[in-house]
Amino acid sequence: MVAVFLDRDGVINVKRPEGRYVKRWSEFRFEPDAESALAELAAAGARLFVITNQRGVSRGMVSAAQLSDIHDRMASALNARGATLDGIYVCPHDAGECDCRKPGIGMLLAAQRDNPWISFERAHLVGDSLADLEAGHRIGAHLWLVGPDDRRARVASAAAAEGMHVDGEAASLADLVRDGSLVAAVRASQDDASARSPELAPS
Numbered sequence: 001m002v003a004v005f006l007d008r009d010g011v012i013n014v015k016r017p018e019g020r021y022v023k024r025w026s027e028f029r030f031e032p033d034a035e036s037a038l039a040e041l042a043a044a045g046a047r048l049f050v051i052t053n054q055r056g057v058s059r060g061m062v063s064a065a066q067l068s069d070i071h072d073r074m075a076s077a078l079n080a081r082g083a084t085l086d087g088i089y090v091c092p093h094d095a096g097e098c099d100c101r102k103p104g105i106g107m108l109l110a111a112q113r114d115n116p117w118i119s120f121e122r123a124h125l126v127g128d129s130l131a132d133l134e135a136g137h138r139i140g141a142h143l144w145l146v147g148p149d150d151r152r153a154r155v156a157s158a159a160a161a162e163g164m165h166v167d168g169e170a171a172s173l174a175d176l177v178r179d180g181s182l183v184a185a186v187r188a189s190q191d192d193a194s195a196r197s198p199e200l201a202p203s
Contacts, residue, residue, distance in 0.1 A: 001047050002189040003086075003115070003123040005108065005136065008052035010128035011146055011173050012038070012074070021056035024066055025073045033174035038083035044183045045190040046124075047115075050088040051107040053131070057092035064092065087111055102127075103134035122189040124182065126173060130158050137164045142185060145169040146176055 009015040013022065014029040022028050038048060050071075056062040067090065075085045089107035091100040100106030112118045125136030128147040133155065136143045143166045145152055145159070152169055159166055167185060170176040177183055 001117055002045055002186050002193060003049055003111070003118045004041055004046040004186065005049050005051050005111070005123060005125040005141065006038075006173075007102075007127040007129070007132045008050050011126055012050065015128070021054070021061050022070060023056070023062045025070050028070055028074065030077075031172055031174065033178075034172070035078060035081040035083060037174040037177040038078055039081050040177050040183060041186060042083050044186045046186045047086045048083060049086055049111050051102065051111070051135075052089070053091050053101050055092065055094045055101070057090075058094040058097065067092070087114060102129075102131040103138070105135050105138050108135060108139050119193065122193055124167075124186060124189070126176070126182070128152075128155070130155050133159045133164055133166065134162070137162075142167045142189075144176060144182055146172050 006012060012031060012034050014031055016022060042048060054067055057064055057067060071088050075088065078085060089110055091098060091107055093101055095101060098104070098106065120139040120141055123141040124144060125132065125141045126144040126146060127133055127136065128145065133143050133145065143164060145156060145166050146169065147155065148171065156166060156169060168176060168181045170179060
């Protein structure tokens with residue numbers, strides 16, 4: 001089993017302008033082809049986890065109940081497409097209030113506590129921000145970057161300056177999956193996990 005950690009806004013769904021938040025399901029829009037891309041990752045052996053900063057809760061702009069409803073509906077829609085989520089981990093805090101907000105690794109550690117089989121060295125993290133990549137780098141995961149060309153170039157440059165290796169990048173999750181690099185990497189990690197632990201090999 002191989003864990004793939006995914007940021008939400010800008011990776012799974014369309015990111016709203018800075019300072020604005022998805023407050024209800026009617027405002028949620030999947031990124032083009034994100035559902036099928038996640039289904040393809042799942043078919044390749046990935047176990048999918050969402051890790052998302054949502055400080056709109058702390059700021060009173062979206063309630064915990066609203067956020068839970070959005071995530072329930074998101075998970076249901078993905079499940080219907082063959083992309084079952086193994087977990088959704090949320091940091092509702094503002095910056096400086098916790099150790100779970102990315103680039104902190106609290107959500108990643110929580111996922112591992114809930115799923116002790118997770119190996120961070122074989123895990124993959126897909127994000128669209130430097131904070132995403134920093135969190136993944138801290139646990140030793142493989143890093144993948146998505147987003148518009150200009151923002152992606154800025155993030156990639158900042159990541160390189162901090163000594164992070166990005167395994168691949170593309171304009172979107174769908175493009176990352178479509179070009180085959182992420183799927184191949186997940187399968188390689190799956191093969192490595194099976195070779196090291198034969199009892200984990202698919203029956």
